Amino acid sequence: MRNALLIATDTYADPTLRSLRAPGADALALGLLLANPEIGGFATEVLHNRPAHVVTQAVEALLANAGADDLVLLYFSGHGIKSAAGELHLAMTDTRTELLRATSLAAATVRDMVDDTVAAQVVVWLDCCFSGAFPSGQRAKAGGQADVLDQLRTDGSGCAVMTASTRFQYAFEGAGAVDELGGAQESVFTASIVEGLRTGAADLGGDGRVDAAELYRYVHDRVKSLTPHQTPTRNDRLTGEVYIAFAAPVYEGETSVVQLTTEDVAGWPAFHPNGRFLVFDGTVFDTVTWAVAAVLPATTPQAFSRDGRWLVTGHEGKAVVWDVTDPSPLAWRFVTRLDTEVDPGVEFGFDDAGTMLIRQGSLAGWTTDDWEPEPSDPDDEMVAYLVPGRPSLLLALVGPEGAVIDMDSDELVHELDGSYQRLEAVDADGRVAVFRTSAGLVVTRDWEFLLRLPPAPGMEEFCAAGVDTVVTTGPAGMRVFGLEEKEVLFSWDGGACHQPAMSADERFLVVPGVDGLRLWSVEI
Missing domain, CATH: 2.130.10.10 (YVTN repeat-like/Quinoprotein amine dehydrogenase)
Structure with a gap:
């Protein structure tokens, strides 16, 4: 069996612990990737903002119930706190800094649980400050060969620990982690794990599998290139190789x-114009591997501008705009919130040049240079649609008559049959x-x-x-x-x-x- 427990804490009762943006997105993106049968093949459980006693019991149950041939993966994202004695404690939603032993999960406790489990292979990833202070353990794990997923079978045994920082460093959230929506993207450390597994780039040996040592080397170099003041660390007691995942498959x-x-899902999925990504309800899928590339605080509907610069989505019942020019979805950033309500039945469209956004089937429109609304006559009975094409076209259905109008010249392009009631779909070329x-x-x-x-x-x-x-x-x-x-x-x-x-x-x-x-x- 391959079992993964992901613990994410971003909200704290203790006022001395600031709220974090990344942990929830960290656990979601990583959990989906690990659960993908063609990449991780793990049975995953996520604990988000749970009290210390619940998390402690879950960790102990995971390790105590593991079989001798099992691979267990434990992941934590949140605040790491060092006691006066320099011991690392993992903060939970009810943690009080003056009562660390009673209200947090001590790293030493986790280490003891790891040492006591019969599982042949244990992997621990800590994405928190001072995570390099995780204890090294007293003994290497015993156990035979892990008979899990034939292609990931290995003679390796023991515990592989990878941490976001040294015992003296802070771990950083990504530049896109804090936005006006209160949403989140992955931290630098977790984003690097996700990127390495999602794209297969962490398969440094090219054998179609990613082992713990390869993943560490990839994550270390990636994090250092993005945040030179943060140094991921290893703390392994292994014999042989512990294989984490398959290299991500490429669909051809x-x-x-x-x-x-x-x-059960409903809404408007949207492909990036270059075909590289699919967005649905805020989840960004890589269309090469079909793994999760990022998670945005967004809901349906979704619509990209044809030039690939803008993405409009829903968020808490309103439309919001994202700048998606960066080739990595982890760096897509919130731009503005539009004063229009949305629901799963609402559709948006951009003109061909990406200079105007319209709420399809209405007169609500915005220019993309300043996102100010275009003036309209509330008594006008026109129903308007923006459709792709060169030049850009405005499709206007006025009562029983319809017309396609060139937006630049304001000239009639084509008269439409008066029986047409609604534009349901149009291809990418209009x-x-x-x-x-x-x-x-x-x-x-x-x-x-x-x-x-x-x-x-x-x-x-x-x-x-x-x-x-x-x-x-x-x-x-x-x-x-x-x-x-x-x-x-x-x-x-x-x-x-x-x-x-x-x-x-x-x-x-x-x-x-x-x-x-x-x-x-x-x-x-």
Whole structure:
């Protein structure tokens, strides 16, 4: 068995302990990565802001119940406090600095539990200040070969400890960890672990597996390059190698169905214009490995500008804007909050140049140079949509008449059929569009009528469009319709599906639903 317990504490009752931003995001991003069967394969449990006695019992139970062939991983993110005697204590939400022994988890206690377990392999990661003061232990672990996941089988045994800093140093939260939303991104140390495992960069030996020594070397160099005053340390008592994870798999060509999450989800997933990342409910997935690259304090809906500079999301019922120009999602930063309410049914769109944002199906709009709202007439009955294309186009549906208007010249580009009630989807180039009418869904190409989609009861509530395909979803499942073949290429009736999203290169399709967020190949 491979079991991981992740402990994250960022809120404290003791006023002398300041609140932290990173631990919650640390545990979430790392936990999802470790639980990925193609990377970590761990059974994970996260304890977030729990009192000391609960955490102590959980750590002891984890180690006491471990089998002789088990690999146990213990991770802590939060405040580390040194006593007057120089002993390290891990602060919990109820920790009082004047009563450390009674209200915290002493590192020496953890060390004793580690020494007493029969588990052949124990890995401890501490992301806190003074974590290098973790005791070295009295003996190496005994135990035989860990028979866990054939490709990770190893003759190694013992305890591998990796800490964010030396016994004298502070551990740093990332530059993006503090923002006006009170949200968080991973700390420098944990971000480096996540990056190394997510991308496979920590597989320094190139054998497809990441062992404890390789991961330490990668994390040490990465942290030092980002924060020269912080030095991760090792404190190992090992024989042989302890393998932490597989090198992250790279998906090439067609993929089978991959379940990115398992809970019931609804909302608007969004692919980055370059196809490198997928964002859904604040979780940023790397589309090479499909591991979690970052976690933003954000909710649905999500929409990227076509130039890849901006991302608009929800947060606590309002729309917020992120600067996503940095190639690493860990460095994406909050920009501003917009004065408009959002819910899972709201959709946003940018113009082609990324200079204007509009709440689709309304007149609410903002310029991206200062994020000030554009003036509008509240009595105007126009329903407006921004769609991609060169030049940028404003699609306006006015009563029974519709028109496509060039935003730059304000000239009429095309008149639309008066029966079109709503724009449901448009492809990345703005050529294929799907409209809802009283008689069903209609597809246009270059704004000319192309075809009427055949009825598919229960699969026509949401749409996504590509150059050659249209995806429709609903309570009964999903279908993929080929525009050239003029027939259904694929259908899935595995349960209710929400808003689909297709990558710009049309390699991937993601569909939220009752059993999680599913990734599909568009290559049928």
